[in-house]
Amino acid sequence: MSTNSSLSFLPNNQVDSMIDWLYTFGPTKDQGTTRLLYSEPWIQAQQSIYENFKKQGLTPSFDDVGNLYGRVEGTDSHSSAIVTGSHIDSVVNGGKYDGTYGIISSLLAVTNLIHRCGPPKKPMEVVSLCEEEGSRFPLTFWGSGNITGKYAGKNTDELFDKEGVSLTQAMHDAGFGKGNYTNPVRNDIGSFIELHIEQGNVLEQSGNSLGIVESIVGQRRYNIYVTGQSNHAGTTPMSYRKDAMSTASLLINWITSKVTEVDPNLVATIGKIEAKPNTPNVIAGEVMFTLDVRHHLTEVLDSFCKDMFEYFNEVIAQSGVQVSSSQWMDVNPVKMDSHLTTTAYETTKQFHLPSQYMISGAGHDAQMFGMHYPTSLIFVPSHKGISHAPQEFTKKEDLDNGIQMLTEMLYNWLIKEG
Amino acid sequence: MSTNSSLSFLPNNQVDSMIDWLYTFGPTKDQGTTRLLYSEPWIQAQQSIYENFKKQGLTPSFDDVGNLYGRVEGTDSHSSAIVTGSHIDSVVNGGKYDGTYGIISSLLAVTNLIHRCGPPKKPMEVVSLCEEEGSRFPLTFWGSGNITGKYAGKNTDELFDKEGVSLTQAMHDAGFGKGNYTNPVRNDIGSFIELHIEQGNVLEQSGNSLGIVESIVGQRRYNIYVTGQSNHAGTTPMSYRKDAMSTASLLINWITSKVTEVDPNLVATIGKIEAKPNTPNVIAGEVMFTLDVRHHLTEVLDSFCKDMFEYFNEVIAQSGVQVSSSQWMDVNPVKMDSHLTTTAYETTKQFHLPSQYMISGAGHDAQMFGMHYPTSLIFVPSHKGISHAPQEFTKKEDLDNGIQMLTEMLYNWLIKEG
Incomplete structure (x- = not known):
């Protein structure tokens, strides 16, 4: 297979229909989304993704805080995993793309790859992280923070939502936090890659489809x-x-x-x-x-x-x-992995995907992972820079370019080079 | 009587004890005063002043909005009246001096004069105006505005306090607004003079006891x-x-x-x-x-x-x-009467009372009167410029200087020159 040919083979409306699928969990009367950590729409979304992972041949599993993985074993059983994904929670009356696009693009890239090329060399996981926004409880990155050990030993009894429900109680009600699932801390992750909407208007202003993040502020x-x-x-x-x-x-x-x-x-x-x-x-x-x-x-x-x-x-x-x-x-800047960043940029150039290097002015799960594992964060444009609002929008061409880019990255990394 | 000798003959603590007397109507737990228009403390205060007017030989009378006059007839029965006083209402948790000092100083000056010199040539009235602050209903100068015709025909049914009581209702409950008393509009006022605390710190900074106001902003x-x-x-x-x-x-x-x-x-x-x-x-x-x-x-x-x-x-x-x-x-500036202002300034110089011309940056009843009759406004210092707070304070020497000044003004005007 030539490196100049694209692996992109998405059915025409696949990304749109998957965005609409996750939008069914927590839609608001303003055409927005409210899917707070451990709420009913959140539980339904994670369960639906669980079923989808199974259907696509990925092995689904939750950890004890509700992070959901869909794993494909690699041919090299000793290798650490390549993890890709984003968060499933939303802000109150947020948009359709924040977080969900990262999960959907990872799922599409990974399933397309295995359907096309068979098992990867390294294990590969799509992750639907339980929480990033901090919109229900007064803490952020509950998903990636648990995976990377930031929240080890955190007392969840004294954190309350605005209805007075403790984080412990909410977690228990959703079926987590009782040791029924694996401990969330992971020491077997090789790299992490996240696609996300930009939530700013730098890409729209420059006319590029993809932003390769060098650093998170x-x-x-x-x-x-x-x-x-x-x-x-x-x-x-x-x-x-x-x-x-x-x-x-x-x-x-x-x-x-x-x-x-x-x-x-x-x-x-x-x-x-x-x-x-x-x-x-x-x-x-x-x-x-x-x-x-x-x-x-x-x-x-x-x-x-x-x-x-x-x-x-x-x-x-x-x-x-x-x-x-x-x-x-006081949050320190986090540098993305320079090798991954360069590879990502070169991949976009190779496949003529309009891209640029950029800085992320917002926090993302990639910054939690980036402190521990080689990590890459890729942006697609946000129309008018609008985010955390029902008007959040990214056009299909840009969504598809992101998925193609992720697919090529994973192909080079996991299939071709291993 | 020589114009160089002072008419001041106040018993030592008269002004202080009268300030304390009015303070008994609406004291707050913070040593402040809350005496809102038509409230129980307001009714009690006006009734107590009514009795005091009687005791001092002034003829008391209310008008139909609750302004209270204490009148001394003049020997020239055709002459228009010289009116002096200020407002009896306070802001919420205000001080002891705002408004009340103007009533007390007028009462002391007028009663001292008539006890000493007998009836004046022109009729003389002390007024306890019903309202100036706008602290209960969404309007200000309800007392002086009614006297000067500003509020003629005002619909009081649609003005409510924060408990939802209409101005009409509050007025009725206090016994006013039903035509039992005279119409508040006055066409027989010759001049108005008001003493008031400065509510700023210009006098304290300059060390003067008296500010002769040239204009209200x-x-x-x-x-x-x-x-x-x-x-x-x-x-x-x-x-x-x-x-x-x-x-x-x-x-x-x-x-x-x-x-x-x-x-x-x-x-x-x-x-x-x-x-x-x-x-x-x-x-x-x-x-x-x-x-x-x-x-x-x-x-x-x-x-x-x-x-x-x-x-x-x-x-x-x-x-x-x-x-x-x-x-x-959009409130226009109001100039005080230049003849009265000059006379006031000269009086202070004659009696070696430290004084200065100044501008009033706050609104006062004198601005309502000043649009219709020759009017004078005189300030005494406010300690640290504090007003509308329990800490409002003016020292006795300054209070006494104000009263002496008003007494001399009235003497020259009503007794000596007529």
Whole structure:
């Protein structure tokens, strides 16, 4: 078989019909999807995928937190497994593609490959990870975090959903967490590869079908507290004011201007703001705003934050308004495996699939795996960059290009070269 | 009697004990005062003042909205009345001085004068106005607005307090609004003079006991709506963003910087802000903030607002983020009577009372009266500028200086010159 010929042999509407199949589990009245961890739609989705794995000749198995694998044994029984997939849970009223596309594309690529080429050299697994979004319980990456050991020994009794159900209870109700299945921690994974929608508009803007992720950004999140003095809006001359709102706007302005000077990949978001007393005719005594800052290099984050805190100190000295902060998230950047990344890029070029290298500004299961095993993350475009909303959409050509790309990668890796 | 000798003859703690007397009507657990229009503490306070007027030899009478007058007839029966006083209502958990000091100082000045000098030439009235704050029903100046005809024909059936009680009902329950008393509109007022706490810290900063108000500021209030595009905080590069928060901070910065360049009397306050979706990891698609801008000259307000809207248009053109506004308050500046103002200032100088001219940045009953009759407004200092809070405080020396000043004014006006 020539490396220039494509292995793509998807029946015309296969990907669309599979997207629609998983959409039946948790559809909302707004044409969105709500499929929260261990909920009824989640259970039905995992069971349906379990049956599909069986039907396609993959050996299905759950682990004890509800991650679902479909395995094909390799001819080399001592080899570690190549795992591919994504998460089955959704946000509240999310879209059809986030997570599910990664499961569906992996299932299509793997089943097509084995139907066409027979058993691979290495064992191959499609995974439907139980949770990534953090939309039901106050934690994220419950699936990949359990596989990679991050959550080993985690006390699930004290984590509650908004109905007051504990994670332990929800897990038990769904049939998991009682030791009936294998321990989720895996020490036998060789590599992980994930396809996902971009959830941004970089690919749509560049016109490329595929984004080969080099790094997943580090994220730091802060609450910034600005404390001035609440006072009467009419009787306090400007020169006597300690206006927390005016100072907060100065800081926000500095942050959003400064990031554009530092590096095009650096992003900073002030998404949330709260003023006290939040009354039109009273000078704000306190303003709290959040800062979410992301980059794929720790040193860029370090340097930006250092400059920012220096600027805060200048403002404190000049204005007499107090500024303090508390950091509540610090996630390090994760580099994808350079060999896999290069291979992926070369594969796209070989098959004339329009692609580019890029940085993932969002967190993905690939970042959990990437800390432990050689990992690759590939994006397909998101129309207008919309995600976590019913309007989430990726056109069929792009979905198919992703599947072709994954198929070729797995072929080279598992069948041809082993 | 020499104009250089003082008429001040207050028993030592008279003003303090009277402040404490009115404080007994509606005290809160935080040592504050809640005395809302037509509430039980309000009724008790007005009744107690009614009895006090009688005891002091003033003829008490209510009008049909609950304004309470204590009148002394003048020897010239055809003359219009000199009215002095302030409002009896308070904000929720307000202080002891706001409004009540104006009533008490008027009562002390008038009774001292008549006890000392006998009947005045012109009729003289102390007024305890029923409402100014707007803290129970969604309207302000219910007392002075009724006297001056602003509220003539106002439908009170459709104005409700937060318990759902209509203004009509509350008024009836307190015994007013049924035509049992005289129509509140007055066409027989010659002049109005009001003493009030400053509610700012200009006097405390300058060390003066008295502020002779030349003008009460005009106020314009707007909601400013900034509409960008909500998007993912990680996957949207800065150059693709339409960040409503970043744009809002640009506008707030411009406003609060610009006002300090225009005129030291111009003040602008962004007291309230709301972002949507107000989530740390989502770029804000919408931000609404309020603008309260005040100055005593219409042309300064006009010019500032014109420049501001021009700047908004520049920002729209440059950023692609939309900015719109809706104005929900437009109160014109009111000039106090220049003859009264000059007389007041000269009186303070004659009696060596430390004083200054100033602008009132807050609204007062004097602005309602000032649109119809020669009116004077005099401030005493507010400690740290605190008002509308239990910590509201003015020291006795300043309270006494105010009363002396009012007594001298009334003496010159009503007794000596008539």
